[in-house]
Amino acid sequence: MHLLLVDGSGYIFRAFHALPPLNRKSDGLPVGCVQGFCNMLYKLTTDMDEGEPPTHMAVIFDHSGKTFRDTIYSEYKAHRPPAPEELVPQFPLTRSATRAFSIPAIEMEGWEADDIMATYACMARDAGWKVTIASSDKDLMQLVEPDGSIRLLDTIPRPGQPPLRWIGPNEVLTKFGVTPDKVIDVQALCGDSVDNVPGVPGIGVKTAAELINTYGDLETLLSRAEEIKQPARRQKLIDNAELARISKQLVTLERKVPVDIDLDGLLRQPIDPSTLFPFLKAMEFATITKRLGNLLEADPDLFEPDPELRAGGTRDIGAPKKSADLSVAKAKLAANVVPGTGPARFAAEEHARIKAIPVNYDAYEIISTPEQLAACIARIVDRGHFAIDTETTSLDAQQAELVGVCLSTAIGEGCYIPIGHSKAGDLLEGGGLVDGQLPARDVLAALKPVLEDPSILKIGQNVKYDMEVFVRHGITMAPIDDTMLISYALDGPQYNGLDILANHWLDHKTITFGELAGTGKARKTFDQLEIAPAARYAAEDVDVTLRLWHVLKPRLAAENATALYETLERPLAPVLARMETRGITVDRQILARLSGDFAQRAAAFEAEAHELAGEKFNLGSPKQLGEILFGKMGLEGGTKTKTGAWATGADVLEDLAAKGVPLARTIVDWRQLTKLMGTYTDALPGYIHPETGRVHTSYSQASVLTGRLSSNDPNLQNIPVRTEDGRKIRSAFVAPQGKVLVSADYSQIELRVLAHIADIQALKDAFEEGLDIHAMTASEMFGVPVEGMPSEVRRRAKAINFGIIYGISAFGLSNQLGIERSVAGEYIKTYFERFPGIKDYMDSQRARVKVDGFVTTLFGRKIQFPNANSGNPSERAFVERASINAPIQGTAADIIRRAMIRMEGELKKAGVEADMLLQVHDELIFEVPEGTEDQAIPVIKRVMETAAEPAVRLSVPIQVDAHAARNWDEAH
DNA sequence: GCAAGGACGTA
DNA sequence: GTACGTCCTTGCA
Incomplete structure (x- = not known):
């Protein structure tokens, strides 16, 4: 008799890192480990059959939950990160695979797979059988028998090695330095960092083996520890004897698990x-x-595919899970996906297949009866995924009224459900709803269960918008997939809109909204459109979205972008949706008072400018101003912009003012005030939502090259802070009664990232010691002590530090500091000398972008530069600077994204009430009940400061400063 | 009515 | 020297 035991759980975890990532081609379900597992079972059934074929066989799995080891030692396996997101759906599938091969799949509550295998192995050995354990887990090596009756077989695929590799007493000796029966004694001493078995601190495998080989076993060693010559080692063993005994209990496998199935029950069955x-x-x-x-x-x-498991079946393929750690990204980078094979071929074939299916407008359907609606929802439930789009009256999700919902469960299909098309009315009264529409309430009530069903994936283009519309109707859409974000993870912001994606990937021109609804003044809102043309437009959009999903999703696996998408894009969308929905309170009175004040002062400046110029002119016209300054007044030193106009920017005017041209100063002051009015004090009140009374910005998650967010309508990422008047505007952002605002910002995040990426020891040391980084730089460069340093010296160093981040040039630095080009060049040279490593970093990025056409952040985000090899020298120089900046800015952006994704869950876990409202690149703004800020701030700081982990362990400390106040200016 | 350019607010 | 969004003027349709 020959029993073959397969370590199912061990295989999955190890194969995950060893195998290239692979997604099921029709819906992107990760199945790489399942496929590896099936290959392994196939190999075992064929290769082993050539030697001594197993007569009995079982695959053993870990059961989730606690085991007896947790009661012995509460820290057991406490360091384990949660399973990578892509692995989770593969756990049940490997069990299904086992049963598909007609092999018993065994798992038992309260026991690890290793204990069950130990039990069966000993039962079989005692019955005189041969036993093979297919596992490479070192914890199982204690079972190996010198006579070969129990052997291990390593089945994890490794490049350049045979698929199956035997582990016998010799291999155990190599690994642990002892015979198999003494493995547990060695493990008790050296511990195991992976499972968090403590062992005796400071004793490794080699020392442990030496000690066990000398004293025979653990107990003898511990009882004779006094005899050990080396004093440190002796003391360690005496002090930690108990820890060693606990460790031994943890690593010792239980050989008497009360198994339900006896050996006979494992008799091999023919595959069905x-x-x-x-x-x-x-x-x-x-x-x-x-x-x-x-x-x-x-x-x-x-045979037909199993309906329970087929693509898009009811299996949950989209529920949000814990983020995968960097091992995912690293494994994928190491996987070295070759175009034309595996996932890359899938993606290419899928693209070709989808692209070939023509769009057929006649296949689209308008839902007007409850029966049609029910049939549509039944199809959704049956498929398990569908594309969705809402049609509304506004691009502003907070103001938009729902007019229709459109769904597609299969390529070529599109079901439009009109609910809010209205008859033309007069000015005072709407004309009521058009006939032939189901009641909105009924439609929403019918959709709510599928929209909230964690096992049904909702696919959309810019889904954040639809999530916000639905949440205003009491529906929380989840889980979601977003074609816009998939495209962003793959290609950056270059193709964003649905129309562009459709044109680029499907070679299909969609109906534009302008064609449907008119442009300019004649543009109709969606509710004013006829249902039939609206349905064509809407159905085409969801159909195209679903097609794009089929084309783009497989590319994630093929192009190593799954981890980026799954950890930094997809989970962020719902977070942003909630931030946008919350909004922030802006005090109308403060803005109104400021507006009046600014207007008066601006008017005075305007009169003064006319006086000084000797004529009336439009101060807002750079053209007129240039003609007055450099034409009429004949001032020297004017430069032209690239279009030939006089340059009249603030820097030019400052120069003139310094040379004694009072008009220039007046214009600068006027411009500042009118800018503040036009962009802030006058414009912001118009953004206050009539019902919530708050200002709701919209974040764009997919429009910045480096991975930053951008904010629009209104832009709340450029609220003034540098000037005194500007900060008055900031003080109009307030917390409501009973609350305070908390502002938490990363200190010098980009310089810290630079210190880590470029590995600059001097910078790292300075951050470690908490020094003033600009003063330290100045001191290094100019030899001036930090104590009593003139502010001008520090200012120069600060400009240089920023310059480095921006891909410094002598030209740029000389402009910034108002110094000679040659002097700026000397500064840069000195910097490179004082901080060796910076130049290497810059050169490496320049080289990378020329060879690859992209650079990457620490978290694997690619930043593409298509014209890195442009024939235009200034364009090339620009790409060089941008490619130096992008990994720094982008890594910082990735870090704060990770913080945002984790923040809400961590706050909740800590029992702290705090609403995240805004993000300003390196700053997060929260609204917190007054008096609880001291509880909230430590949690916020911790999440932000540890956001890079565990994916990346930065070699510099990250520091976050946080303050609470009634308004944003004081909190900042 | 719309797009481009200049200017300027932020990190 | 990097990355954005918005306001205003200008010039052309």
Whole structure:
């Protein structure tokens, strides 16, 4: 008899890092480990059959939950990060795979797979059988028998090695330095950082083996510890004897698990094609299906894919999970995906297939009866995923009224459900609703269950918008996938809109909103449109969205962008949706008072300017101003812009003012005040929502090259702060009664990132010691002590530090500091000398962008520069500077994204009430109940400061400063 | 009515 | 020297 035990859980975890990522091609479900697992079972059944074929077989899995080890030692396996997101759906699938191969899948509550395997192995050995354990887990090495009756077989795929590798007593000796029966004693001493088994601190495998080989076993060693010569080692063993004993209990496998199935129950069964092939076909494993077809001499084509498991079935493929750690990204980068094979080929084939399906407007459907609606929802439930789009009266999700909902469950389909199309009315009264529409309440009530069903994936283009519309109707959409964000993760912001994506990937021109609703003054809102043309437009959009999803999603796996999308894009969208929905309170009175004040002062400046110029002119016209300054007044030193106009920017005017031209100063002052009025004091009140009374910005998650967010309508990321008048505007952002605002900002995040990425020891040391980084730089460069340093010296160093981040040039630095080009060049040279590593970093980025056409952030975000090899020298120089800046700015952006994604959950876990309202690149603004800020701030700081972990361990400390106050100016 | 350019607010 | 969005004027349709 020969028993084969397969370590199912161990295989999945190890194979995950060893195998290239692979998604099921029709819906992106990650299945790489499942496929590897099936290949392994196939290998075991074929290769082993050549030697001594197993007569009995089982696959053993870990059961989730606590085991007896947790009661012995509460920290056991406490360091384990949660399973990577892509792995989670593969756990149940490997069990399904096992059953598909007609092999018992065994797991038992309260026991680890290792204990169950130990139990069966000992039972079989005692019965005189041979035992093979397919596992590379070192914890199982204690079971190996010197006589070969129990052996391990390593089945984890490793490049350049045979698929199956035996582990016997010799291999155990190599690994632990002892015979198998003493493995647990060695493990008790050296511990295990992966499982968090403590061991004796400071004793590694080698020392442990030496000690055990000298004293025979752990207890003898501990009782004779006094005899050990080395004093440090002796003391460690005496002090930690108990820890060693606990460790031994943790690593010792239980060999008497009360198993339900006896050995006879593990007798091998012939594979049943009618269970095997439906599974393999549902997984879309073509190669292995073919191989097993040959092996079993059966025709796979006779079987249909398992309906429970087929693509888009009811399986949950989208529920939000804990973020994957960097090992995902690293494994993928290491996977070295070759175009034309594996996932890359899938993606290419899928693209070609989808692109070939023509758009057919006649196939679209308008839902006007409850029966049609019910049928549509039944299709959604059956498919498990669908594309959705809302049609509304406004681009502003907070103001938009729902006019229709459009759904697509399959390519070529589109169901438009009109609910808010209105008859033309007069000015005072709307004309009521057009006939033939289901009541909005009924439609929303019917959609709510599927929109909130965690097992049904909702696919959209810019889904954040639809989420916000639905949440105003009491519906929380989840889980979601977003074609815009997938495209952004893959290609950056270059193609954003649905129309552009459709044109680029599907070679299809969609109906534009302008064609449908008119442009300019004649533009109708969606509710004023006829249902039929509106339905065509809407249905085409969801159809195209679903097609794009099929094209783009497989590219994530093919192009190593899954981790980026899953950890930094997809989970952020709902967070932003909630921030936008919350909005922030802006005090109308403060703005009104400021506006009056600014207007008066601006009027005075305007009169003064006319006086000084000797004529009336439009101060807002750079053209007129240039003609007055450099034409009429004949001033020297005017420069022209690239279009030939006189340059009249603030820097030019400051120069003139310094040379004694009072008009220039007047204009600068006037411009500042009118800017503040036009952009802030006059414009912001118009953004106060009539119902919430708050200002709701909209964040764009997919429009910045480096991975930053941008904010618009209104832009709340450029609220003034530098000037005194500007800060008065900031003070109009307030907390409501009973609350305070908390502002938490990263200190010098980009310089810290630079210190880490470029590995600049001097910078790292300075941050570690908490020094004033600009003063330190100045001191290094100019040899001036930090004590009593003139502010001008520090200012120069600060400008240089920023310059470095921006991809410094002598030209730029000389402009910034108002110094000679040659002097600026000397500064840069000195900087490179004082901070070796900076130049190497810059050169490496310049080289990368020329070779690859992109650079990357620490978290794997690619920043593309298509014209890195442009024939235009100034364009090339620009790309060089941008490619130096992008990894720094982008890594900082990735870090704060991670903080935002974790923030709400951590606040909740800590029992702290705090609403995240705004993000300003390196700053987060919260609204917190007054008096609780001291509880909120430490949590906020911790989440932000540890946001890079565990994916990246920065070699510099991250520091966050946080303050609470009634308004944003004081909190900042 | 719309797009481009200049200017300027932020990190 | 990097990354954005908005306001205003200008010039052309």
